[in-house]
Amino acid sequence: MARQQKNKHSSRGRARSKNGRLSVLGRHILFSLFEAQEPLGRKDLLKQSQQQGYSSSEINDEITNLLSRGLAKSKGKSRLTLNRAATYYTGFLEMKPAGFGFATDLRPVGKKREKLEDPYISRSGLLSARHGDKILILVNTKNHRRNPEGEVLGIIERGSQNLTGFYYQEGSRLVVYPEDPRFPFHVVLDSLPHSDTKLDDGDAVIVSLESDSSSPSQVHGQIAEVLGNPHRLEVQIRMIVEKYGLPTTFSPEALREAKQVEANPGTASREDLRDVLHYTIDGEDAKDFDDAVGVVQLSNGYRLYVSIADVAAYVKPGSFLDAEAYERGTSIYFPNAVLPMLPEELSNNLCSLIPEKDRLTVTAVLDFDRQGVVLGKRFCRSIIRSSKRFTYKTIKKIIVDRDEEIRRHFKPYLTPLKWATKLAEALQRQRMKRGSVALTITEAEIQLDENGSVATIEAKQRSFANQLIEEFMLAANMAVAETFAERGNELLYRIHEKPDPDKVKEFGSIAQAFGLEPEGAEPTPQWYNSLVTQVAGTPKEFILNSLLLRTLQQARYSPDNAGHFGLGAPNYTHFTSPIRRYADLIVHRLLAAFLLAEDKSSKKLPPVRGRSLKEAGLHLSERERNGISAEREMAERLKCRFMEPRVGERFKAIISFISDTIFFVDLIDQFVSGVVHLSSLTDDYYLHDWKRYRLVGDITGKVLQIGDIIEVELTEVDVLSQKIYFAPTS
Structure with missing residues (x-):
């Protein structure tokens, strides 16, 4: 048996050497050198590899191969190290x-x-x-x-050692099939847990994996928890929490720190801005209020106050609160629940800018002329007292609808809101003039009833009320970034690099299928905006904006400033939401250090405790992506539950993408997407014209193309795999 094992290794090594791949033995040796972090003797490598079933001659041959390829280096006569010049x-x-x-x-x-x-x-x-x-x-x-x-x-x-999956008894075998298709294996259970919990075929479970496995397709494990019927909403939420590794509780130490935080940890050195009219503008269901704004008219323009909750005054580096907030990276929002970055004692109370409560803030004071051009900027640690909590709906009724009854009720605020409106309009004009991408991506708003079932899925309502507060937040974020860039001080920037050229080239073919003419060859913000304008107000608008969005890079956090393509801004950061984004908390700490240096007339910032900005940028970008994926999957699961009882109904849909065997449709009156199998097209045999993104009937010549509106029937909903299937009605 030993000889057969050695031969297997040896033949595999030779076969892979021919195509430039490393043998399993070669990989094992290189990883041993990496783990050692110092030169290893040949004797140590021989001993380690012989334990894996290799002969000394095979090991020596492989070492010679690694040295000749420049993947390892000799240190002295008998020691080796990893050649870190290799990739x-x-x-x-x-x-x-x-x-x-x-x-x-x-x-x-x-x-x-x-x-x-x-x-x-x-x-x-x-x-x-x-x-x-x-x-x-x-x-x-x-x-x-x-x-x-x-x-x-x-x-x-190893990543998470726990997986969610579905339990089945297959003859004498007990197995769990992971719910996440990115784990393409099944888990073999050696036994069932000693529990009174009933376990049926198809039940959702959490399975704990054994740490190592020689086979990538079969892994052993044990059931850690039985979740039950996977169609229940609470079970699906739990599966998402486990799948994305989302923390749902805080440690006792962090909760104790949150309760012990002083309400006002020092106000003597703060600028008192309680006499400046501040107000918050948020959604109906908002509970944590990061930001309050105020606008004052000047002789030559406007002064904008953007006051942000001073979370850094309460959450100190090295604390349990800080460590757990960093690990979370961001708050996560589901239609029926919030997983906050900070405990509610802080996020919904001490740090939240609640009306008629004194609150510690960091304020950006920005002066603009009447055209929205910045005249001056400064920052201060402050104390404010927000006078009113507005919602987007209320502001819309005041400044857009001009509802007389609402305007009478809020009469003291009409003049300040008029100034805010004029300034926001000017800032928006400046942003578009500078070169900001104006994609119109309509988001779905999912409303649940008292039983946790989906009541409605509608377009999230947006108006100039939303735009007003967004313009002010953008202005504050840019002002902070510009200040640091001008001084040459380090900062965690929010960067958005130029579009992927290959994706832009691919989109060019789709644009032709739409009958669109991009403005110029270079994908500038104006290039994007010209395409958006051509389909504005048509059924194709949503599809085109979604396809354009895919050509853009993901924004991320980095200390290396690459600018923000989407905003047309050379300098940009996240400063305005430290309650729900740890990146903003980092920026607040850097700004506090900057203000301290200013007070001491020093150009050099004092050191900021904590991880390096590069390390933090990588981690927080990953946490953001993870959170977005979890939120999207929750939305898809709820959409499936909403559509499940509607099998057999007919809907108008627009074709959003076409491939060899399927095409995708988006329902026009519901924010739901689904799949149509080409096999369901029974009136002809359709050929895929991949160059023109269309299907052509072999006999009839009938064409189905991206952007076409068709009628479809809902044929199947698979809640567990989040798949919705349709078939054309004609």
């Missing part, structure tokens, strides 16, 4: 349901390198790595793929 990276494995994956959040091992696209990792390059694992990879940057190719050398740290 080694650490990252996290992002698996795809088809069985391959990509390495994300790359960090080079050794010298600094240019940014790479996420490396593709084939099924054979995975070893036993699973989705979410932190891995060491070797990247081949010389292939001709859009993404470079990598191969896993070893697993630095």
